[in-house]
Amino acid sequence: MGISIIDKDFKVKGTIHVKGRLIIAGELEGIITGDAIVTLAGSRVLARAEVQQMSISGYFEGDVTAYKSLKISHTGNLSGNIVCDSLTLEAGGKLNGHV
Numbered sequence: 001m002g003i004s005i006i007d008k009d010f011k012v013k014g015t016i017h018v019k020g021r022l023i024i025a026g027e028l029e030g031i032i033t034g035d036a037i038v039t040l041a042g043s044r045v046l047a048r049a050e051v052q053q054m055s056i057s058g059y060f061e062g063d064v065t066a067y068k069s070l071k072i073s074h075t076g077n078l079s080g081n082i083v084c085d086s087l088t089l090e091a092g093g094k095l096n097g098h099v
Helices: none
Strands: 003-006 011-024 027-039 044-056 059-061 064-072 075-081 080-090 094-096
Touching: 064 075
Parallel strands: 003 011, 011 027, 027 044, 044 059, 044 064, 059 075, 064 080, 075 094
Antiparallel strands: none
């Protein structure tokens, strides 16, 4: 599986279907579906996500369905509703929503 990157100075708006891993360092607004999403510290995502795995280290606003796992790191901030099989929230990470 491949790796795709939305770099820190890049802004994307729309629907994205991911095969493999998507690393987000910039900004994304829309809908994300697919395999694995990683948001880096400093990223900003306003989206609805339906993925297998997600790791949040930046700002994410929207509803998330993670069929396998969702991890919010110590720099992560998630605001939205969550449906997931496994949730990890590191000390310092922020979660505002329903699980």
